[in-house]
Amino acid sequence: MRIIDMFSYAFSAIRLRKLRAGLTTLGVVIGIAAIVALLSITQGLQTAISSQLQRGFATDTLIVSAGGGLGGGNEFNLLVKDAQTIRELENVTASIAVIQRICYVKSSGLTRRVTVIGVDFVAYRDIYSSTFVAEDGEIPLNPEEDAVIVGKQVSDPWNNGTLFCTTGDTLEIIWTNTTARPLRNETYTGRVVAVLREVGGFTVGGPSDSRVYIPISKAQSFFGTETCELIIVKLKSDDKAMIDSTAKAIREALGSGVTVTSSTAVLNIISNVFSTIELFLAGIAAISLLVAGIGIMNIMIVSVMERTREIGILKALGMKNRQVLLIFLCEAAIIGFLGTLIGIGAGWSLAQIVVRIFGSSSGAGGLRQAGQAVVSNGTTITPVLTPTVILGAIVFGLAVTMLFALYPAWIAAKLKPVEALRYE
Amino acid sequence: MAKTIIKTVDLRKTYMQGKIPVEALRSVNLEVEEGEFLSILGPSGSGKSTLLNLIGALDKPTGGRLFIENIDVSTLNDNQLADLRMKIGFVFQFFNLIPRFTAKENVELPMAIAGLSKGVRGKRAEELLEMVGLASRMNHKPTELSGGEQQRVAIARALANNPRFLLMDEPTGNIDSKNAFEIMQLVKKLNEEKGVTIIMVTHDQRLAAEARRTVHMLDGMIVSETVN
Numbered sequence: 004m005r006i007i008d009m010f011s012y013a014f015s016a017i018r019l020r021k022l023r024a025g026l027t028t029l030g031v032v033i034g035i036a037a038i039v040a041l042l043s044i045t046q047g048l049q050t051a052i053s054s055q056l057q058r059g060f061a062t063d064t065l066i067v068s069a070g071g072g073l074g075g076g077n078e079f080n081l082l083v084k085d086a087q088t089i090r091e092l093e094n095v096t097a098s099i100a101v102i103q104r105i106c107y108v109k110s111s112g113l114t115r116r117v118t119v120i121g122v123d124f125v126a127y128r129d130i131y132s133s134t135f136v137a138e139d140g141e142i143p144l145n146p147e148e149d150a151v152i153v154g155k156q157v158s159d160p161w162n163n164g165t166l167f168c169t170t171g172d173t174l175e176i177i178w179t180n181t182t183a184r185p186l187r188n189e190t191y192t193g194r195v196v197a198v199l200r201e202v203g204g205f206t207v208g209g210p211s212d213s214r215v216y217i218p219i220s221k222a223q224s225f226f227g228t229e230t231c232e233l234i235i236v237k238l239k240s241d242d243k244a245m246i247d248s249t250a251k252a253i254r255e256a257l258g259s260g261v262t263v264t265s266s267t268a269v270l271n272i273i274s275n276v277f278s279t280i281e282l283f284l285a286g287i288a289a290i291s292l293l294v295a296g297i298g299i300m301n302i303m304i305v306s307v308m309e310r311t312r313e314i315g316i317l318k319a320l321g322m323k324n325r326q327v328l329l330i331f332l333c334e335a336a337i338i339g340f341l342g343t344l345i346g347i348g349a350g351w352s353l354a355q356i357v358v359r360i361f362g363s364s365s366g367a368g369g370l371r372q373a374g375q376a377v378v379s380n381g382t383t384i385t386p387v388l389t390p391t392v393i394l395g396a397i398v399f400g401l402a403v404t405m406l407f408a409l410y411p412a413w414i415a416a417k418l419k420p421v422e423a424l425r426y427e
Numbered sequence: 428m429a430k431t432i433i434k435t436v437d438l439r440k441t442y443m444q445g446k447i448p449v450e451a452l453r454s455v456n457l458e459v460e461e462g463e464f465l466s467i468l469g470p471s472g473s474g475k476s477t478l479l480n481l482i483g484a485l486d487k488p489t490g491g492r493l494f495i496e497n498i499d500v501s502t503l504n505d506n507q508l509a510d511l512r513m514k515i516g517f518v519f520q521f522f523n524l525i526p527r528f529t530a531k532e533n534v535e536l537p538m539a540i541a542g543l544s545k546g547v548r549g550k551r552a553e554e555l556l557e558m559v560g561l562a563s564r565m566n567h568k569p570t571e572l573s574g575g576e577q578q579r580v581a582i583a584r585a586l587a588n589n590p591r592f593l594l595m596d597e598p599t600g601n602i603d604s605k606n607a608f609e610i611m612q613l614v615k616k617l618n619e620e621k622g623v624t625i626i627m628v629t630h631d632q633r634l635a636a637e638a639r640r641t642v643h644m645l646d647g648m649i650v651s652e653t654v655n
Binding site for chain 1: 506
């Protein structure tokens, strides 16, 4: 029997039971749609975060921090003057210390909790030339001690033009000194000299919309500290060998208590995390496809029983066992292929809808405020549907349906003609 | 003398009905020559349908030998049996047409299984349906055809792959007498004019008398033979 005739025979059998075939297909559609939607959203999210990260965290920079990991650890103290030591190393073009504290800022009677960053404005701007940019006011070359630069979100927290503070306003900065006994609030009044342009996304070391920046010298005297949280190191290039050798040199210069993180390392970590998440989500979605597969098996066993007599007729007319098997596999293949195609479309649409819902809610003030690490309004997630995912879905969808159809098809193939013909 | 195309030697078939063995055939010896019109007559339970199923390669004997064109059928595997069935025309009491196919598609089916192209089998199906007198009804589905018409479609289908012989199991058992008579005329015509070898199973004496030779079966054995 020709393969085209097998498919046309299988198709005529499917058409006979439209509702049943439709429901069976639906199982495949849901399984595939879940996989495609989850994968395209995660991949979209990964792309968005990676691009944000690359923007906020130049590839030719290293982040030096104390202890294990970013900003963690407390036995080793990173000093502001360590930045000077690093600056003298080979291949380093800039090295700046960053002090960061959680403070309250007060303006026209309102108080907000923010992260205050003490940093050398000019050096910082040299490293993050594309993101540490004033939208309003100017970043001073020779800042006064009371100069304050605020992130876009600090200035316009509700995203509706009602400003918390803007250029020229005074800003009271309140920090709770937890080393003093009794605890006391340190306060000084700063003057907003610039509002940053919206950065979007999140960053390690780089500028952020939700932060307040003060000169490093002021931070040292106000917080009464010689230590810093991070040192941002800019290299001559983002050459991998140079990054590695400089990281090694920094560790040797400052001792084993420091952690040197390169942006590529962070990107790799994020990519690894996403791969794991992806695998996990795809695994969950795959379970629904397995359920669909069991549904197919169930339906096909019923179908084989119902069509026992028909199978008997086919065999009486000279059809071989192998051909009977193939006819039932063809039926499964049609259902699997159709279900997979519709599933990819449905999954893609679902991803678009989910992203749109997620995107609109992230525009609300609450979420924006809550998350520096959460993707903010500046970032739009676009679901990514790669050819690999499409191909994988088709292969997987077909494989699962065919696999579960194998047993019913085998039952059909093994039927004895005489018994099949006698079946009522 | 004409060629022998079917020969059984001490052919036996025992079924298990639950745990009780039932001897459906006990030592059947029969020879059928090419071009013959043979009827097998017997009451129900005499084993005539079992014999027909064995000759049609639908079932395997439990003892004895069955030769079809000098090939020992009991030595064949499933695939070879399927190939053999392709060269045997079967006509059943309950027609056994595929309900979702039209008359023409039903006649095409065995040719599709044999691997013939759509064009070739369509043409042949039309010729066959014309021959059985259904030229105007070939695009009707079985449910739109009378019992007599359905059996004509089944006969056309049985002839599709130019079978070596035609096996008919109570072909008029489910058809009114007028249509039954017409079917019998068609069968006789096939035998006389086209030289098709026909073996027909029936429990109706008058029908059996239409054949040129009749074997009488009882309790799984051939008990007598008459030439009409």
